[in-house]
Amino acid sequence: MQKAPTESTDAKDTPLFEAVFQRISNSEDLSIPFSDYMREILYHEEGGYYSRLDENRIGREGDFYTSVTVGETFGFLLAQQIVTEWSARFDKPESFVIVEQGAHDGTLALDVVRGIQEISPELFDSFLYRIIEPRKKHREWLEKRLSTEAGAEKIQIVPDVAGAKAPEGIFLCNELLDAFPFDCFEMQKGEWREKRVAIDQDRFAWKVGEANSDFENFIKRWQSEYPEGYTTEFCTELEPWMDEISTLFQKGLWWIIDYGYEGGDYYAPSRTTGTMRCYRRHQATEDPFKSPGEIDITAHVDFTRLGEVAEEHSLSVETFTDQHHFLIEASKPWLLGLEGQAPDARAAKRLRQFQTLTHPSIMGQQFKVMVLSKGG
Structure with a gap:
């Protein structure tokens, strides 16, 4: 069993921290898909970003405009x-x-x-x-x-x-x-790898694993070659x-x-960092592991x-x-x-x-x- 994260983590004092940590600890390879992490962070009944009714998330005093x-x-x-x-x-x-x-x-x-x-x-x-x-x-x-x-x-x-x-x-x-929850992928040494969520030195962090064939077959239609380090997302919720x-x-x-974009623009080789963004108080960040339950996570x-x-x-x-x-x-x-x-x-x-x-x-x-x- 891994040691629970300490108070020094950026994610400290958020209601979901221990729940997500336990889910990762109980997984077979000590990691979970990013879509599972995102689902917990945004929609968990107790402390999920969209489940909390004590704060206004939208508008001038919230995290984003619509x-x-x-x-x-x-x-x-x-x-x-x-x-x-x-x-x-x-x-x-x-x-x-x-x-x-x-x-x-x-x-x-x-x-x-x-x-x-x-x-x-x-x-x-x-x-x-x-x-x-x-x-x-x-x-x-x-x-x-x-x-x-x-x-x-x-x-x-x-x-x-x-x-x-x-x-x-x-x-x-x-x-x-x-x-909608999505999974994350990165091109490494000519192969697609899945970016999963694990624990590293008492905080949530990326862990690279094997990409699933569904994503690999899907993205081939747009481009046969992508640059090293290219990252992107794949929504897991559209079909259901x-x-x-x-x-x-x-x-x-x-x-x-x-x-959003049409597929050719979404998966263009020039879009090297994907479209995932995290927001709090109208400030954007690329770190989805900071203050889980307190930030909005989105993708185009x-x-x-x-x-x-x-x-x-x-x-x-x-x-x-x-x-x-x-x-x-x-x-x-x-x-x-x-x-x-x-x-x-x-x-x-x-x-x-x-x-x-x-x-x-x-x-x-x-x-x-x-x-x-x-x-x-």
């Missing part, structure tokens, strides 16, 4: 596009469901619901908004937080995909997939996630919004692979674009309604937020949107 924290305009524009699709594509069905996963504190849900109420009272009367939240404590916290908010009567919080299913609807997630999420609707749309999304996995699950890739073009298209009915008149204070505020969300050098090109469909 399109939602810019203001209510992001949700309003999604609502505008939902109304457009509900009318033109779905032909105004009597019942309609919006499903969100990765809802955090429910702000986007409220913004979308209130946007629909403003834009289309007809749709507002006939739709429901379901949030998938598997963690019981977080469901209870969300229910309490949303209970006094205007529009909360349209929101249901369910534990799984089965509880969110509907004949017709739209699924959306914003910055969900970048937090799509197994479930693709069954939500008989006829539907799936909007996946996140930062490989949208080429995402689209291929979706097609394997009988979904069609309709659109792959950036947030700039997606929101510009969604905003057309709203902007048309503003023509020929001076915007009031609320419209002026929305226009300022709209510029932030769509400007190519701010958020417009940073975030990508993949639209999947099923059922015509």
Whole structure:
């Protein structure tokens, strides 16, 4: 049995430290895949980064910004596009469901619901908004937080995909997939090696092991030769996630919004250090072992692979674009309604937020949107 890490480690005093240490100690080769480490650090019920409800992780006082924290305009524009699709594509069905996963504190849900109420009272009367939240404590916290908010009567919080299913609807997630656990790989002496997590001198550290054949076969499609020391990631969660999420609707749309690249860019030989990043208080670090449970760990999304996995699950890739073009298209009915008149204070505020969300050098090109469909 290895000696438990001492107080001198950078990871000291974090709730998950001993739990992860024990998992490594009990493993066959005293190491675990990085995806297992990441799953514990982010999602463990006691002390996982996304399981702690005592701190606001998003916004000015948190660890990172999102399109939602810019203001209510992001949700309003999604609502505008939902109304457009509900009318033109779905032909105004009597019942309609919006499903969100990765809802955090429910702000986007409220913004979308209130946007629909403003834009289309007809749709507002006939739709429901379901949030998938598997963690019981977080469901209870969300229910309490949303209970006094205007529009909360349209929101249901369910534990799984089965509880969110509907004949017709739209699924959306914003910055969900970048937090899916992934494994790490490095090119060493002409061979791919897996970077696993072990204990070295009382702290978490990398341990190199044999790469699995699935990754080796996958990456060959992009490039036959990579430079020494090249590192990258491979998400382990796409297939099981799509197994479930693709069954939500008989006829539907799936909007996946996140930062990422197409496969050729993701695995370009020039991207020598991969895309993994760690964040705390808006400060980036490349050390995923510092203060486990206190930092966010992310990687960009490989949208080429995402689209291929979706097609394997009988979904069609309709659109792959950036947030700039997606929101510009969604905003057309709203902007048309503003023509020929001076915007009031609320419209002026929305226009300022709209510029932030769509400007190519701010958020417009940073975030990508993949639209999947099923059922015509």
